[in-house]
Amino acid sequence: MDHSPLRLKKQQERRLGAGHCWVYSNEVDAAATPLKGFEPGQPVDIISHQGKWLGSGYVNPHSLICARLVSRDRAHPLSGSLLVHRLKIALGLRQRLYPRPFYRLVFGESDGLPGLVVDRYGEVAVVQVTTAGMERMKGEIVQALEKVIRPRTVLFRNDTPVRETEGLERYVEMRGEPLGEWLEVEENSLSFRVPASEGQKTGWFFDQAGNRARLAPYVRGRRVLEVCSYVGAWGVTAATHGARVLSLDVSAPALRAVELNAQRNGVGDAVSTLRGDAFDALRELRAAGERYDVLMVDPPAFIKRRKDLKQGTLAYRRLNQLALQLLEREGVLITSSCSHHMSRDALLDVLQQAARHTGRQLQLLEQGHQAADHPVHPAIPETAYLKTFFLRVLPAF
Structure with missing residues (x-):
């Protein structure tokens, strides 16, 4: 397969040289290799401004990330x-x-x-x-x-x-x-069903498996609220460790899957469901005087693009603040962010702000990250995206 050259501007090869594999459109020498001359997905050889071969990959002239390097071995391009x-x-x-x-x-x-x-x-x-x-x-x-x-x-x-x-x-x-309608998945000795074609993303969030494996000492015998439950991975796991669980999600099909998965694992009587928007439902639960020993908050990414940072950060603060208001004294908040634009330190700062606003004090007990089947590339920060914190929540001191 013939590869056309894609030439970079001066001094724009440093990220690739450090191990990253993305090329942005403003890094391309458009005078030497006009992007409009390429087809989406076309194989290319990526070369420096001085003509040094950097690697082979593919291009898309219509995308901000206009090329991705796939191979640094001339003899083995993408095939x-x-x-x-x-x-x-x-x-x-x-x-x-x-x-x-x-x-x-x-x-x-x-x-x-x-x-x-x-x-x-x-x-x-x-x-x-x-x-x-x-x-x-x-x-x-x-x-x-x-x-x-x-x-x-x-x-x-x-x-x-x-x-x-x-x-x-x-x-x-x-x-x-x-x-059929369902995919079967096993995790931490439990068995789940997830929707095959209609579920979120690719059906199951394998990235949280290691974090869910650490639940037992926090939830045993406790009253637990699972927020943004999807098919109940966190909640059903907690119930198998002796918790009484309420799973909250906006999707009726997801909550039907929660009930199915609870029954599959012998904890149908320990898991109940509540349908509603997370923000609204948490407010309503607080107004009703409900309180929980443990809250597990695993929302979708509120920050999908850098321009969403301000609004998304506010959403994380609001959601976690509402969660904190539902916790009993010395309760535990297990909360996550899968937004790679939000750093671990930034999320912890948001949680601390929420705690101070509600008159609470946090103790960070454990920090979780994505499981090893989602390995992090040290040169590509975007591959490190999942943050999970296990926090003890106390009256302020």
């Missing part, structure tokens, strides 16, 4: 064989860490495959393609998966809004044996 090679390397890590095939198999840039996410549910591979360059490789992706893990079904969940920034259509597509 079906490179996909197989990278998948085998990714699989080696997961097989070393996980006794059963339920995990994120490919985490984009961190596994050397920018624009590609693959989650594994036993014999089912759920794939999300977010770039034009990877969309061109869709057939090769299926072939590589068949060679490396031999899935019974490959489900493309290409219905994420981020595809629109690449000029790509949104769709759901299935290859292989037909799927």
Whole structure:
């Protein structure tokens, strides 16, 4: 496959040299290699202003991140064989860490495959393609998966809004044996069902598995409120450790899945559900005089773009402030952010502000992050996104 050159401006190769793989449109020498001359997803050789070959990848002239470097080896550009090679390397890590095939198999840039996410549910591979360059490789992706893990079904969940920034259509597509309504997933010795085609993102949030494994001492015998429950991963886990749980979510189908998952794990009587907007429902619970020993808050990303930072930061503060007002004395708040634009220190500062505003004092007990099947690339800060804090909440002193 022929690769056209994509030349960078002077001194714009430093990020790539440090290990990152993104090229922004304002870093391209548009006089030498006009972006309008490329097609979305077209293979390119990325070269410095002085003509030094930096790597090969693909381009999208319509995206702010206009190119992604995939290979630093001239002999091995993006191809079906490179996909197989990278998948085998990714699989080696997961097989070393996980006794059963339920995990994120490919985490984009961190596994050397920018624009590609693959989650594994036993014999089912759920794939999300977010770039034009990877969309061109869709057939090769299926072939590589068949060679490396031999899935019974490959489900493309290409219905994420981020595809629109690449000029790509949104769709759901299935290859292989037909799927039913549910996907089966195992986590920490528990069994769950998640919606196959209608659920959030790729169905299950594997990134929180390690944090959920630490729940037991905090929730045993306690009254627990799970906020933004989705299908009840946190709440059902808490209930299996002896908690009495109320799961709150705005989605009726998600709450039906909570009830199903509670029954599957023998805790149907310990889990109840409440449908409503998180902010409104928390206010209503407070007005009704409800109080809980533990609140688990795992909202969607409030800050998806840098320009959302101010508004999103306010949303995190408001949500956690409402949560704090529902906690008993010496209660525990387990709260998360999956917004990579919000740093760990910034989130902790927001939580401290919320606590002071409600006359509370925080003790940070544990800090969690994304599970090892979402490895962080040290040169790509965007791959480190999940923050989870376990906090004891006391009267101010």
